[in-house]
Amino acid sequence: MLMGKRDEVNGRPWVTWLLLALLIFLLLCLPLFIRGTYYRHIVIFTLMYVVLAQAWNLIGGYAGQIALGNMVFFAIGAYTSTILTIQFDLSPWLGMWVGGGLAVLVSLGLGLAVLKLEGHYFAMSTIAFGEILRTVFSNWRFVGGAQGISLPLHSPSLYYMQWANKVPYYYIILTMAVLVTVLVFLLDRSRFGFYTKAIKLDDVAARNRGINAFKLKLLAFALNAFITAMVGSFYAQYILYISPSSVLLLVTSILLAVIPIVGGVGTVLGPILGAVFIFPLTEFLRAMFGGLAMGVNYIMFGAAAIFVIMVEPLGFVAMLSCIKRWFRRLMEEKGGVEVEGAEG
Amino acid sequence: MLLQSIASGLLVGSVYAIIAVGLTLIWGIMEVVNFAHGSYLMLSMYICYVLHMLMGFDPLLSMPIAVVILFFIGIGTYKTIIFRIMNAPMLFQIFTTFALQFIINYTVFLIAKPTFRTVKITFLDGVVKVKGLFLDNAMIVSALVCVLAFLFLHIFLQFTKIGKGIRATTDNPRAALALGIDIEKMYAYTWGVSLALVAVAGAILSRIIYTHPTVGDKFGLFAFVAVALGGFGSIYGALLGGLMIGVVTTVTGVYAIPWFKLPSIFAIFILTLIVRPRGLLGWK
Numbered sequence: 001m002l003m004g005k006r007d008e009v010n011g012r013p014w015v016t017w018l019l020l021a022l023l024i025f026l027l028l029c030l031p032l033f034i035r036g037t038y039y040r041h042i043v044i045f046t047l048m049y050v051v052l053a054q055a056w057n058l059i060g061g062y063a064g065q066i067a068l069g070n071m072v073f074f075a076i077g078a079y080t081s082t083i084l085t086i087q088f089d090l091s092p093w094l095g096m097w098v099g100g101g102l103a104v105l106v107s108l109g110l111g112l113a114v115l116k117l118e119g120h121y122f123a124m125s126t127i128a129f130g131e132i133l134r135t136v137f138s139n140w141r142f143v144g145g146a147q148g149i150s151l152p153l154h155s156p157s158l159y160y161m162q163w164a165n166k167v168p169y170y171y172i173i174l175t176m177a178v179l180v181t182v183l184v185f186l187l188d189r190s191r192f193g194f195y196t197k198a199i200k201l202d203d204v205a206a207r208n209r210g211i212n213a214f215k216l217k218l219l220a221f222a223l224n225a226f227i228t229a230m231v232g233s234f235y236a237q238y239i240l241y242i243s244p245s246s247v248l249l250l251v252t253s254i255l256l257a258v259i260p261i262v263g264g265v266g267t268v269l270g271p272i273l274g275a276v277f278i279f280p281l282t283e284f285l286r287a288m289f290g291g292l293a294m295g296v297n298y299i300m301f302g303a304a305a306i307f308v309i310m311v312e313p314l315g316f317v318a319m320l321s322c323i324k325r326w327f328r329r330l331m332e333e334k335g336g337v338e339v340e341g342a343e344g
Numbered sequence: 345m346l347l348q349s350i351a352s353g354l355l356v357g358s359v360y361a362i363i364a365v366g367l368t369l370i371w372g373i374m375e376v377v378n379f380a381h382g383s384y385l386m387l388s389m390y391i392c393y394v395l396h397m398l399m400g401f402d403p404l405l406s407m408p409i410a411v412v413i414l415f416f417i418g419i420g421t422y423k424t425i426i427f428r429i430m431n432a433p434m435l436f437q438i439f440t441t442f443a444l445q446f447i448i449n450y451t452v453f454l455i456a457k458p459t460f461r462t463v464k465i466t467f468l469d470g471v472v473k474v475k476g477l478f479l480d481n482a483m484i485v486s487a488l489v490c491v492l493a494f495l496f497l498h499i500f501l502q503f504t505k506i507g508k509g510i511r512a513t514t515d516n517p518r519a520a521l522a523l524g525i526d527i528e529k530m531y532a533y534t535w536g537v538s539l540a541l542v543a544v545a546g547a548i549l550s551r552i553i554y555t556h557p558t559v560g561d562k563f564g565l566f567a568f569v570a571v572a573l574g575g576f577g578s579i580y581g582a583l584l585g586g587l588m589i590g591v592v593t594t595v596t597g598v599y600a601i602p603w604f605k606l607p608s609i610f611a612i613f614i615l616t617l618i619v620r621p622r623g624l625l626g627w628k
Contacts (some may be wrong), residue, residue, distance in 0.1 A: 066435055113618050119434045120377050121617050124568055129609035131565065139603045248498075254442055261439055295450040302446035309443075311426055311435045 020322050027174055031167045040166040044238065046279040047173040048231055053259040053271030054180045058187070060257055062196040065115065065219035069126035070256050072133050073103040073225040075247040077232025082149055082242060085160065090163040096233040100226045107225030111218045127250060131250070135249040148243020151236065161237040169238050176234070180227055185268045192216065200266075242250035255301060264317025273316035278304070290322035348477050351595045355483040357447045357590020359545050360488035363442025363563055364570035364582040365497065366541035373514045373534045373578030374430065376437050380444035384539050388414055388546025389555040390452060396463045396550075403463055404485070408548035418539030422532045430531075445561075455559040460554040486548040493544045494583065497537070501579075507531050514577070569613040573625030585624075 034040055052070070058080030059067045080102050090098075114125040138146040154160040163169065187193055197212050199208040207213060236242050263274025278301070285300065286293035308315045346475070358595075391410045429440050468482045470509050501507040508586035512520040513518050513530040553559065567582075570589050574581025592612065593605045600608070616624060 030410040060435070064435070066438055114614065117617055119623055120375075120438070121572075121621060123438060124377070124572070125614050125617050127565065128569070128613045132607040132610045135603060135606045139601075251446075258439065258442075261435070265435065292454055295453040298450040299454075302443035302450075304423065305439050305443040307445075310425075311433065311441055312430075313436065 005110075016325045018316070025127065027178075028059050031170055037166060040170060041281050042280055043070055043167060044170050044173055045274055045283075047058040047170075047177045047258055048235065049256075049275035049279050050177045051173070051180050052228060052256050053263070053275050054177075054184050055192065055224045055231075056256045057266065057292050058184065058262045059217070059220045059224040061096050061260055062187070062193065062199065063217045063218055064196070064200050064266075065221065065227065066119065066123040066251070066257070067125050067126050067221065067224065068253050068257065069130035070224065070228050071248050071250070072126075072130050073228040073240045074131065074232035074235070074252075075137065075242075076103045076106060076225075077171070077229030078236040078242045079143055079232075080150075080152055080229075082163050082236045083143065085151065086149070090231060091159050092237050093159075099233050100229045102176065103225040103229030103232075104222045107222050108218065111221040115214060115221060124275060127253075130248065130253055133155045133308050134244050134250075135182070144243065146244060147245065149240060151240040153240070158273065164241075167232075173231075173234060175196035181268065188268050196220070197266075251298070258305050262314040262315050265313075267314070270315060270317050282291075310337055321343050346595070351479060351590055352483070352592035352593035354587055355479065355487045356594060357587035358487040359588045360563070360566055360570055361583045361586025362490045362493055362541055363545045364567040364574070364586045364606045365494065365579055366538035366545075367564075367567045368509075368571045368574070368579060368582040369534055369538045369541075372579070373510060374531055376429075377392070377437065377441065377568070378538070379441040379564065380448060380565055381538075381542060381628075382562070383445045383448035384414060384560070385549070385556065385563050386452065386555070387417070387448065387626045388543040389559060391454065392542075392547050392550040393461050393463055393555050396465075402467055402488070403547045403550045404467050404526045407489070407544060409546050410543040413592055414543035414546075415536040418535035419532045420579050420624030422535040424461070426535065427528065427531065433559065434518070441574070444506040445564075449557050449561075456557060458557055460556050462554050465549050474593040480505075480549060486552075488542065489548060490556055493541060497541065497579070498591055500537070506530070510534055510537075566609065569609055571614055571623075571626035572613055573624050578609065578623065581623060 003329045008020055030043065031040065034043060052074070056067065056070055057342070058067050076098065077099035081092045081097035084090040084095040084098060085092055110126075110129060114129075116124055117125060128180075134245045143149065153160050156163045160174075195213075195216055198209070198211060199216070203213065232247065235247070259274035259278055260271040261274070262278060263272065264270030281300070282297045283295075285296050289296045363381070363385060367378060370376055370378050388410045391413060392401075392406045395401040395406040395409065396403065423455060425440060425444065429437050432440075468485055470481050471478045472481055473479075474482065499507075501511055509520070509525045509530045510533060512523065512525055513527045513534075517527050520530070549559075549563075567586075567590055571582050571586030573585035573588055574583065589609055596604045596608045
């Protein structure tokens with residue numbers, strides 16, 4: 001309700017909807033414009049990072065719990081659907097949900113144990129959990145050990161989620177990105193969003209008002225785990241090879257948090273802007289620097305994070321609203337329409 | 345056999361301990377977790393490696409040089425970056441130090457390439473037999489150096505003016521400020537001292553293990569575990585935690601499956617946090 005009011009105050013809600021519809025239409029047509037396999041791959045990975053960053057944003061941005069072991073859930077999703085496909089010939093479409101469910105169970109177990117810990121302690125225990133899992137998976141024969149698992153190739157089929165070209169993958173991950181973004185948008189405007197913001201503003205006051213912070217955090221953690229695991233399954237099907245050193249790395253877990261931080265933490269748009277900025281840039285740098293690209297990329301992540309933290313804590317979202325304000329002022333001067341600017 | 349592994353574990357643990365003490369100093373005084381701690385360890389190892397390559401120095405000889413360099417790097421890190429995030433939300437504090445880790449690690453990666461490098465020194469090779477236990481000469485010297493460094497730290501904190509200032513700031517920054525202590529300066533010195541301790545560990549480790557750009561990360565994580573075991577902010581706790589990790593890794597390495605080392609340490613870490621969130625020796 002509050003939000004509806006604000007939209008009215010901001011004026012022209014139809015402009016926003018029109019732009020949104022246009023954006024979705026463009027995204028749907030994107031494979032028509034982008035024909036190169038390599039560029040399609042970049043788009044798919046960017047969307048994948050959008051979803052992963054949105055998931056982290058739920059626990060890290062909204063619930064304010066710095067989870068640094070998200071690759072655990074990613075790996076659970078990837079390994080579960082893969083193993084189910086290989087051992088029981090189960091379709092990844094179903095395996096995805098099994099992986100997601102398993103990740104939720106793990107996240108609830110871990111969450112019940114460590115979500116009560118204060119900030120740093122929670123962050124460090126998620127790191128520790130991730131490292132435990134990485135070592136176990138690297139030494140566990142059943143899941144392929146350190147060498148990992150390659151998925152058997154099938155002729156293009158819907159059942160095995162395997163196709164010869166990248167377009168179907170694009171639509172799958174696009175659907176996920178849109179759904180997750182809508183979910184986060186709705187959560188942002190729901191009681192979840194208000195409560196988590198209240199908790200972040202004043203923990204004690206929120207608790208005195210009867211907000212159960214622990215339950216909210218647990219919910220955010222489980223949702224985060226579920227979404228991340230789904231993307232994990234998708235990744236396994238798309239790349240067709242998983243190993244502890246590709247899906248269980250601590251640096252990747254950290255990167256999943258850097259993306260929303262650079263974009264604007266705790267906002268709906270932040271993770272999208274962050275991913276759209278960061279991932280294509282890493283690919284560009286990879287093309288430029290070749291073998292040294294990994295180093296250049298990580299230095300860039302670090303520099304971007306420090307820059308955002310020092311200069312503009314809301315990252316790109318803040319810059320965007322800055323541009324919006326400037327644009328609006330320009331419009332006002334031209335059209336003479338008076339709009340009271342209540343910024344969000 | 346058990347005694348043997350415990351003895352070797354204590355020797356290794358002394359190195360973990362000295363790393364952990366540096367970490368806990370910073371945590372104690374400003375509640376900032378320095379996730380770049382391991383990167384500074386790696387820097388120290390590279391300094392020793394370079395000095396060995398250029399002048400043939402034994403890392404034990406380069407140690408004072410590494411200590412001085414890292415002391416100033418520590419002060420510089422505080423003055424350029426850390427002091428800006430003192431009042432920032434925890435999320436940003438954590439990611440600033442992670443960003444530092446990325447930048448330091450991968451700058452070294454670009455310069456030195458991911459080659460595994462080693463310092464070849466024969467001085468102090470061999471083992472010595474003490475009461476039926478075989479102890480590695482180099483490890484004994486390392487442990488002695490760590491003990492010495494720890495004694496220095498103790499004397500520094502207990503008796504010098506700056507040391508007293510650091511302790512006062514750790515206890516209560518506002519009261520320290522009211523007493524005319526320049527707490528900004530104390531924070532800077534703490535960073536300097538913390539990194540100087542890590543430099544000592546780096547010099548020792550560069551004789552024992554391979555030097556490469558991400559070598560420090562594992563040690564950084566181990567240091568967190570040591571700090572958690574000992575109680576956050578407690579110097580003696582971190583010492584004890586480091587020794588415990590040394591013993592646990594060696595004993596599980598000998599009696600259980602070798603790869604159990606790492607999971608067992610992290611499992612102990614999580615369990616400790618759940619059962620005693622302030623650490624085994626924590627008191628707050």
